[in-house]
Amino acid sequence: MLSALIVAAIAVSVAIGYKTKYNTGFFAIVFAYLIGCFGLGMSTKSVIAGWPISTMFVIMSVSLFYNFALVNGTLEKTARSLLYACRRFPGLLPFALYLASAGIAALGAGFFTVLAFMAPVTLLICEEARMDKLVGAVAVNCGALSGANFMTSGSGIIFRGLMEEAGLDTAVSFSNSAVIFVASVIFSLLLIAGFRYIPKTNRNIGAGVSFEKPEPFTPQQKTTLNLMIAMIIVVLIFPVLHIILPDVELISFINSKMDVGLVAIVFSVIALFLKLAPQKQVVDKIPWNTILMICGVGMLINVAIEAGTIDLLASWAGSSLPAWLIPIAFSIVGAIMSFFSSTLGVVCPALFPLVPALAEAAGLNPLVLFACIVIGAQSSAISPFSSGGSLILGSCTSEEERNTMFPRLLFIAVPASVLSATAFNTILSLILR
Numbered sequence: 459m460l461s462a463l464i465v466a467a468i469a470v471s472v473a474i475g476y477k478t479k480y481n482t483g484f485f486a487i488v489f490a491y492l493i494g495c496f497g498l499g500m501s502t503k504s505v506i507a508g509w510p511i512s513t514m515f516v517i518m519s520v521s522l523f524y525n526f527a528l529v530n531g532t533l534e535k536t537a538r539s540l541l542y543a544c545r546r547f548p549g550l551l552p553f554a555l556y557l558a559s560a561g562i563a564a565l566g567a568g569f570f571t572v573l574a575f576m577a578p579v580t581l582l583i584c585e586e587a588r589m590d591k592l593v594g595a596v597a598v599n600c601g602a603l604s605g606a607n608f609m610t611s612g613s614g615i616i617f618r619g620l621m622e623e624a625g626l627d628t629a630v631s632f633s634n635s636a637v638i639f640v641a642s643v644i645f646s647l648l649l650i651a652g653f654r655y656i657p658k659t660n661r662n663i664g665a666g667v668s669f670e671k672p673e674p675f676t677p678q679q680k681t682t683l684n685l686m687i688a689m690i691i692v693v694l695i696f697p698v699l700h701i702i703l704p705d706v707e708l709i710s711f712i713n714s715k716m717d718v719g720l721v722a723i724v725f726s727v728i729a730l731f732l733k734l735a736p737q738k739q740v741v742d743k744i745p746w747n748t749i750l751m752i753c754g755v756g757m758l759i760n761v762a763i764e765a766g767t768i769d770l771l772a773s774w775a776g777s778s779l780p781a782w783l784i785p786i787a788f789s790i791v792g793a794i795m796s797f798f799s800s801t802l803g804v805v806c807p808a809l810f811p812l813v814p815a816l817a818e819a820a821g822l823n824p825l826v827l828f829a830c831i832v833i834g835a836q837s838s839a840i841s842p843f844s845s846g847g848s849l850i851l852g853s854c855t856s857e858e859e860r861n862t863m864f865p866r867l868l869f870i871a872v873p874a875s876v877l878s879a880t881a882f883n884t885i886l887s888l889i890l891r
Contacts, residue, residue, distance in 0.1 A: 460493070460497055460498065460765045460767075461762070461765055461766065461767040461770050463493060463497070464489075464493060464758070464761060464762045464765055464767055465762075465767065467486075467489035467493060467758060468486070468489075468755070468758060468759075468762075470485070470489070471485040471486045471489060471755070471758070472868070475751075476864075476865060476868075479861070481747055481750050481751050481754070482751050482754065482755065483750040483751040483752070483753060483754020483755060484750075484754060485754075486751075486754040486755045486757060486758040487754045487757055487758070489758055489761075490505055490508060490754075490757040490758040490760070490761045491505055493758075493761055493765075494508075494761040494764070497765075498761065498764055498765055500761070500764060504764075505757065505760075505761065506757075507760075508756060508757040508758075508759070508760025508761060509753050509756065509757055510752070510753055510756035510757075510760075512719075513752060513753065513756060513845065513848075514749050514752070514753050515719045516570065516574075516718060516719040516722075517745070517748070517749055517752065517848060517849065517852050518719075518744055518749060519718075519719040519720070519722040519723045519726070520574040520718060520719065520722045520849075520852075521743070521744050521745055521852050521853075522722065522723070522726050522740060522741070522744055523689065523722040523723075523725050523726045523729065524574075524575075524578050524686075524853075525735070525739075525740040525741075525743045525744065526682055526685075526726070526729040526734045526735045526740055527578075527682050527683075527686060528578065528743060528855065529735035529736070529739045529740055529743065530678055530679060530682055530734055530735045531676075531679060532675070532679040532682040532683055532686070533578055533579060533582055534582055535672055535673070535675055535679060536579055536582075536683065538586055538672040539672050540579070540583055542670070542671055542672060548587055548663050549654075549663050551583065551587055551589060551594075551663060552589070552593050552594065552596075552597040552650050552653070552654050552663075553597070553647070553650065553654075555576070555580055555583070555594060555597040555598050555601065556597045556598070556600055556601040556646065556647070556650055557601065558576065558601065559572050559573070559576045559597070559598045559600075559601025559602045559605060560600075560601040560602070560604055560605035560643070560646075561601075561605060562575075562576075562605065562690075562694070563601065563602045563603075563604075563605025563606040563608070563611060564605040564606070564608040564611050569602045569603055569606040569612070569613065569839075569845070569846070570602075570718060570845055570849070572598075572601070572602040572605065572606070573598060573599065573602045573845075573846055573849045573850070574718060574722075574849055575686075575690060576598040576601070576602065577595070577598055577849050577850050577852075577853035578853040580594040580595070580597070580598045580853075581594060581595070581850075581853055581854065581855070581859075582855075587663055588663065589660070589663045590653075590657070590659065590660050591859075591863065592653065592863075592866050592867070592870065592871060593650070593653045593654055593660055593663075595840065595850045595863070595867070595871070596649065596650060596653050596840065596871060596875070597650050597653075599839065599840045599846045599847075599850065600646035600649060600650060601646070602846070603642065603646070603836045603839060603846070604639070604642040604643045604645075604646045607635075607638055607639045607642045607832070608639050609632060609635045609636055609639060612697070613801075613802060614635050614638075614639060616802050616806070617631075617634075617635050617638060617806065617810075617828070617832065618631045618632060618634075618635045619631075620806055620807060620810040620811075621634060621635070621810065621828065623810075623811070624810055624811050624813060624814050625814050626814070626824070634824075634825050634828055634829075637825055637829060637890075638828060638829050638832050638833075641829050641833060641886060642832065642833055642836065645833055645878070645879065645882045648878070648882065649874075649875060649878050652874070652878065653874070678734060681732060681734060682729070682734050685725055685728065685729060685732075685734070688725070689721060689722065689725045692716075692721055693716065693718055693721055696709060696712050696713040696716050697713055697716070699713070700713040726740075743855075745851065745852040745854070745860065747857065747860070748848060748851045748852050748860060749852075751842070751843075751848075752842075752843065752848045755843045759843075781820040781821060781822060782887075784816065784820055784822065784827065785822070785826050785827055785830040785883055785884075785886075785887035786830070786880060786883060786884055786887070788809060788827050788830045788831050788834065789830040789831070789833065789834030789837075789879060789880055789883040790834060790876075790880060791809070791834070792805050792809060792830070792831045792832070792834035792835035793834045793835060793837050793838040793876045793879065793880075794838070795808070795809075795835065796834075796835035796836065796837075796838045796839060796841075796844065797838045797841050797843065797844065797872070801832070801835040801836055801839065805831065805835040806831060806832070806835070809831045810828065810831065813827045813828060813831075822891060823890050823891050825890055826886070826887045826890045826891055829883070829886060829890065830883040830886070830887065833879050833882065833883055833886075834876075834879050834880070834883060836879075837875040837876045837878070837879035838872055838875065838876055840867055840871045840872060840875060841867065841868065841872050842863075842864050842867045842868055847867050847868075847871075850863065850867065851863060851864060851867070
């Protein structure tokens with residue numbers, strides 16, 4: 459009963475926020491307080507502790523750093539340079555953005571880091587190329603997700619570990635992870651192609667645009683660009699070195715202390731001392747409304763976890779369903795769970811342990827269920843209440859742009875992605891079984 463009430467509260471919060479144009483986070487906090495304290499008997503401290511401090515800090519710190527590049531024009535000039543490089547084939551821009559994001563993520567940067575870097579540049583490129591910003595958002599989101607699924611990248615390593623904890627052999631978990639990676643790449647390319655070619659408005663990307671060679675970077679912009687590259691290297695180098703040299707204690711120690719949010723603050727301080735942009739303008743552009751929305755909904759999600767809503771969804775997926783329907787059920791449940799929780803932190807740890815026994819009882823290939831869980835869960839990662847959607851919203855350069863992007867992510871990108879993932883997983887289950 460409480461689980462149904464919480465799901466309804468999430469839906470009502472979104473509906474009221476959309477209708478009134480007030481921040482959805484306010485309503486989510488009210489429901490978290492009422493349901494958590496008076497329905498579940500949680501203490502007020504426990505409800506407040508549901509405020510996702512880590513998420514808030516990362517969004518704030520990463521946007522703070524990239525605001526220097528936004529204010530002094532570096533991001534815009536970088537976008538124009540990338541656009542000029544693709545001037546002969548502007549229609550392939552979404553796929554170029556996907557490949558760039560996937561490549562960086564596969565090197566070990568991780569989903570969050572890649573999207574934090576690529577989202578601001580992508581939205582500016584879309585504006586210059588007259589490309590729908592939703593197409594660009596889907597492209598970089600898919601790239602960061604599928605690239606991170608690579609066997610030696612962040613998500614891939616977690617998938618392998620969870621499969622081994624569920625009783626699978628190391629070699630089997632590695633091969634399963636490889637199949638999941640390939641499947642996610644294929645799904646991503648098909649999804650991007652759908653967003654790119656199905657709507658008539660997206661078929662003429664770059665039409666009528668004169669791709670003029672941008673002006674050279676100013677000394678201040680060159681310094682900013684070098685600082686951005688340095689930050690990417692710092693965030694990337696130690697995860698990559700740790701994969702190559704896992705037994706070197708110094709590298710392992712430094713890698714364990716790397717955090718994209720803290721690194722972004724360090725580089726922000728450097729940017730301040732280099733006077734790359736006025737502090738007030740940089741701070742003013744931090745997406746505080748987005749942070750409030752994400753963290754407010756995060757409090758309600760925490761109450762949902764306390765109420766056992768996640769466990770209820772997981773047990774429903776493993777109930778007495780026909781064997782052919784189980785992979786589709788896992789895909790849909792993964793998408794629903796991921797809409798208001800973490801794929802790596804909640805969805806996969808909750809569902810992966812159910813797979814071996816359920817697959818054996820139903821006569822299914824465990825790989826089918828593992829792949830359906832991952833692709834289904836990641837299909838809703840572009841939700842504005844998830845890390846992917848929140849970073850995209852945070853990369854918007856104005857409040858008006860955020861207000862336009864929010865419903866498009868929620869009511870177009872998420873349903874289209876989830877339905878596409880369900881169809882893709884249906885076909886995948888027939889191929890792999």
